[in-house]
Amino acid sequence: xxxxxxxxxxxxxxxxxxxxxxxxxxxxxxxxxxxxxxxxxxxxxxxxxxxxxxxxxxxxxxxxxxxxxxxxxxxxxxxxxxxxxxxxxxxxxxxxxxxxxxxxxxxxxxxxxxxxxxxxxxxxxxxxxxxxxxxxxxxxxxxxxxxxxxxxxxxxxxxxxxxxxxxxxxxxxxxxxxxxxxxxxxxxxxxxxxxxxxxxxxxxxxxxxxxxxxxxxxxxxxxxxxxxxxxxxxxxxxxxxxxxxxxxxxxxxxxxxxxxxxxxxxxxxxxxxxxxxxxxxxxxxxxxxxxxxxxxxxxxxxxxxxxxxxxxxxxxxxxxxxxxxxxxxxxxxxxxxxxxxxxxxxxxxxxxxxxxxxxxxxxxxxxxxxxxxxxxxxxxxxxxxxxxxxxxxxxxxxxxxxxxxxxxxxxxxxxxxxxxxxxxxxxxxxxxxxxxxxxxxxxxxxxxxxxxxxxxxxxxxxxxxxxxxxxxxxxxxxxxxxxxxxxxxxxxxxx
Amino acid sequence: xxxxxxxxxxxxxxxxxxxxxxxxxxxxxxxxxxxxxxxxxxxxxxxxxxxxxxxxxxxxxxxxxxxxxxxxxxxxxxxxxxxxxxxxxxxxxxxxxxxxxxxxxxxxxxxxxxxxxxxxxxxxxxxxxxxxxxxxxxxxxxxxxxxxxxxxxxxxxxxxxxxxxxxxxxxxxxxxxxxxxxxxxxxxxxxxxxxxxxxxxxxxxxxxxxxxxxxxxxxxxxxxxxxxxxxxxxxxxxxxxxxxxxxxxxxxxxxxxxxxxxxxxxxxxxxxxxxxxxxxxxxxxxxxxxxxxxxxxxxxxxxxxxxxxxxxxxxxxxxxxxxxxxxxxxxxxxxxxxxxxxxxxxxxxxxxxxxxxxxxxxxxxxxxxxxxxxxxxxxxxxxxxxxxxxxxxxx
Numbered sequence: 001x002x003x004x005x006x007x008x009x010x011x012x013x014x015x016x017x018x019x020x021x022x023x024x025x026x027x028x029x030x031x032x033x034x035x036x037x038x039x040x041x042x043x044x045x046x047x048x049x050x051x052x053x054x055x056x057x058x059x060x061x062x063x064x065x066x067x068x069x070x071x072x073x074x075x076x077x078x079x080x081x082x083x084x085x086x087x088x089x090x091x092x093x094x095x096x097x098x099x100x101x102x103x104x105x106x107x108x109x110x111x112x113x114x115x116x117x118x119x120x121x122x123x124x125x126x127x128x129x130x131x132x133x134x135x136x137x138x139x140x141x142x143x144x145x146x147x148x149x150x151x152x153x154x155x156x157x158x159x160x161x162x163x164x165x166x167x168x169x170x171x172x173x174x175x176x177x178x179x180x181x182x183x184x185x186x187x188x189x190x191x192x193x194x195x196x197x198x199x200x201x202x203x204x205x206x207x208x209x210x211x212x213x214x215x216x217x218x219x220x221x222x223x224x225x226x227x228x229x230x231x232x233x234x235x236x237x238x239x240x241x242x243x244x245x246x247x248x249x250x251x252x253x254x255x256x257x258x259x260x261x262x263x264x265x266x267x268x269x270x271x272x273x274x275x276x277x278x279x280x281x282x283x284x285x286x287x288x289x290x291x292x293x294x295x296x297x298x299x300x301x302x303x304x305x306x307x308x309x310x311x312x313x314x315x316x317x318x319x320x321x322x323x324x325x326x327x328x329x330x331x332x333x334x335x336x337x338x339x340x341x342x343x344x345x346x347x348x349x350x351x352x353x354x355x356x357x358x359x360x361x362x363x364x365x366x367x368x369x370x371x372x373x374x375x376x377x378x379x380x381x382x383x384x385x386x387x388x389x390x391x392x393x394x395x396x397x398x399x400x401x402x403x404x405x406x407x408x409x410x411x412x413x414x415x416x417x418x419x420x421x422x423x424x425x426x427x428x429x430x431x432x433x434x435x436x437x438x439x440x441x442x443x444x445x446x447x448x449x450x451x452x453x454x455x456x457x458x459x460x461x462x463x464x465x466x467x468x469x470x471x472x473x474x475x476x477x478x479x480x481x482x483x484x485x486x487x488x489x490x491x492x493x494x495x
Numbered sequence: 496x497x498x499x500x501x502x503x504x505x506x507x508x509x510x511x512x513x514x515x516x517x518x519x520x521x522x523x524x525x526x527x528x529x530x531x532x533x534x535x536x537x538x539x540x541x542x543x544x545x546x547x548x549x550x551x552x553x554x555x556x557x558x559x560x561x562x563x564x565x566x567x568x569x570x571x572x573x574x575x576x577x578x579x580x581x582x583x584x585x586x587x588x589x590x591x592x593x594x595x596x597x598x599x600x601x602x603x604x605x606x607x608x609x610x611x612x613x614x615x616x617x618x619x620x621x622x623x624x625x626x627x628x629x630x631x632x633x634x635x636x637x638x639x640x641x642x643x644x645x646x647x648x649x650x651x652x653x654x655x656x657x658x659x660x661x662x663x664x665x666x667x668x669x670x671x672x673x674x675x676x677x678x679x680x681x682x683x684x685x686x687x688x689x690x691x692x693x694x695x696x697x698x699x700x701x702x703x704x705x706x707x708x709x710x711x712x713x714x715x716x717x718x719x720x721x722x723x724x725x726x727x728x729x730x731x732x733x734x735x736x737x738x739x740x741x742x743x744x745x746x747x748x749x750x751x752x753x754x755x756x757x758x759x760x761x762x763x764x765x766x767x768x769x770x771x772x773x774x775x776x777x778x779x780x781x782x783x784x785x786x787x788x789x790x791x792x793x794x795x796x797x798x799x800x801x802x803x804x805x806x807x808x809x810x811x812x813x814x815x816x817x818x819x820x821x822x823x824x825x826x827x828x829x830x831x832x833x834x835x836x837x838x839x840x841x842x843x844x845x846x847x848x849x850x851x852x853x854x855x856x857x858x859x860x861x862x863x864x865x866x867x868x869x870x871x872x873x874x875x876x877x878x879x880x881x882x883x884x885x886x887x888x889x890x
Contacts, residue, residue, distance in 0.1 A: 113790075428663055
């Protein structure tokens with residue numbers, strides 16, 4: 001489960017670190033073992049690899065120089081923002097450079113009339129909305145980690161959040177990107193206008209998990225802060241009623257800003273951690289938020305209340321003000337961390353199913369967990385069918401971690417057979433690449449590799465992530481090899 | 496084994512694309528048949544140009560060669576509409592209007608409203624066509640959640656899926672959108688849908704000077720109003736008409752229309768959508784351009800157009816259509832492109848009278864990613880057989 005690798009200390013990386021120091025400054029290049037170990041994992045801590053070299057870039061030129069030197073030396077690099085990713089997308093390479101972009105933190109002036117702002121990749125997600133607020137604007141994507149996660153990482157993973165249901169994902173809110181390609185060339189994809197002639201390479205780049213290059217500047221679309229926001233917390237005695245409420249809301253032609261669901265175990269955890277005061281005895285709760293023009297929100301909110309009542313909601317609370325709304329969200333947004341209060345260890349999963357299959361998939365997850373004697377807490381974006389099952393286990397119990405990992409994998413396969421996806425927002429990264437072959441055919445994956453090879457023919461940008469099988473770009477489609485060239489040359493390992 | 500449904504005939508002048516007459520027109524009836532046709536074309540080294548409803552053939556440059564015109568209108572099945580999930584899977588030859596009619600039965604819609612009659616889903620995707628409601632629903636890139644494409648060698652490849660939220664693998668649907676068949680043949684599409692809003696209300700404001708729409712559109716976009724569309728119809732250097740469309744529940748559209756009249760300082764309220772709203776401007780004698788620019792630059796962009804140019808703008812989005820009199824187009828186009836560049840503006844030729852086709856730079860400047868686009872094209876279609884020459888930089 002845990003990948004352990006010693007950093008590469010060969011002459012090759014020693015030479016590269018010297019060249020990097022000359023190019024970007026000694027103080028920005030780390031090779032000291034204790035210093036580089038700080039970067040051995042991202043938010044998915046069960047994979048750890050100590051990088052050979054860490055570069056702390058502070059401007060675009062540092063990124064360009066680092067990437068170009070890696071390219072010349074044939075050494076792989078992994079870009080990393082805040083390191084909050086949950087799929088191991090920023091897991092370093094023992095034979096490579098970890099390129100940290102979190103010091104590229106400047107935010108341009110908000111262009112209020114065009115509703116956009118240009119930022120550097122290390123800028124924290126929430127800072128964008130903070131800067132936009134004086135203009136009554138906001139940045140819509142709001143992953144739960146938005147206090148700490150970076151825009152660069154959001155773009156790499158096509159980050160989502162609770163309000164995707166109405167507002168879409170990162171890809172719907174990025175207008176343009178300055179990208180350093182894996183050979184050091186700088187290109188501009190998209191821009192400030194809504195369309196540009198040519199292929200939508202920006203669309204392909206967003207969500208490519210660092211395998212196509214490194215963004216050094218991003219132009220983000222801002223949304224007008226809605227006139228009204230209303231949030232309700234609804235308690236149910238059954239998961240079916242909660243799921244039924246979601247279906248009925250959709251069937252009524254209402255598009256809520258967010259519909260979030262938590263089951264009994266997740267509620268227990270959130271309660272233990274942040275005392276959010278969720279309805280006692282609830283088997284499931286929904287957090288439902290509507291936003292838009294006041295008249296519209298008022299009318300539809302009443303309609304949603306009625307729908308919930310018909311679906312046997314036993315308690316409905318309406319947030320009277322921003323503070324109460326924040327408390328309702330606090331329980332939801334802290335759910336992952338909160339599970340630590342009720343279980344020594346847990347796996348966070350991220351799968352997607354068609355929303356209409358929610359009740360049967362949840363029942364099946366329960367059955368699968370019972371069979372293994374494990375517990376699963378469910379937290380999810382119910383509106384768009386994005387599940388986050390948290391598989392609880394105790395490392396101290398012999399074999400339980402392994403069982404839990406197997407269950408987490410089985411849940412993903414259930415998502416695929418239900419017509420869904422192995423990831424809705426966390427990305428494939430290191431963790432799920434072996435599942436890609438279950439969701440996609442070999443031909444589908446080969447087609448994606450065509451894009452990879454156009455951007456990164458030498459395969460040095462975050463190699464070993466996303467795809468199950470490394471491929472050489474010169475190969476004919478359909479012909480796969482087991483070894484990456486870097487690995488074949490004895491220069492590193494593919495974990 | 497089902498009977499083959501592919502039909503073949505010799506190409507004729509009516510099949511010409513930008514003056515290029517195809518040798519043969521092939522109309523397969525299934526995805527497998529498309530793959531067979533493309534595979535056979537690969538074996539024979541034939542060039543292939545896929546078409547659907549043929550309503551936007553002039554939107555891309557003429558092909559350098561067209562051995563096979565691949566007509567996908569035989570792929571006309573709506574495969575799966577799951578109302579509860581707000582998703583639909585439909586083949587590329589399904590007409591958008593037919594799909595909307597079917598979805599409408601379930602109170603749902605696909606949020607795309609390009610005006611071209613007879614447009615098919617494959618064509619809408621490949622040309623990245625959009626209409627007024629892009630302000631509210633976005634464009635193909637925001638709504639297309641899955642694709643099946645037949646590649647140049649006949650490989651059938653899927654990307655995305657059937658769920659709205661999905662980040663597994665590269666989002667190739669984005670790449671095929673607006674690629675005009677240069678990367679492969681789009682054969683099936685999966686979309687996210689929206690509910691049909693129950694009520695509609697319009698506010699129409701007559702403007703003595705069309706350029707006055709710029710600041711008004713900015714004011715609307717910065718307000719809390721949520722119009723489905725803000726359309727400007729008019730003449731550069733002359734008068735115009737601003738139409739603000741609200742689609743939601745009755746209470747909301749009534750309230751928002753009232754607020755809009757107050758914000759604009761005037762305007763007439765109505766319920767029926769006039770026929771000319773959302774239509775492309777001009778006629779067959781004009782050069783039709785699609786302009787894209789930062790949204791707030793509408794006024795300077797309008798002023799950069801020759802007086803008398805018919806204009807239809809999705810005013811709050813930064814996408815405008817202009818019908819430039821043919822006599823002025825050749826000289827004017829490079830000047831226009833230079834003038835709007837500071838607004839990140841671009842101008843693409845969508846249609847030109849026959850005599851002008853070779854004399855206009857169809858796509859204009861592409862920027863510093865053109866080489867990367869070329870590398871993508873080379874990977875997908877190394878023999879340059881798919882719609883060769885139709886795209887930017889002669890791709």
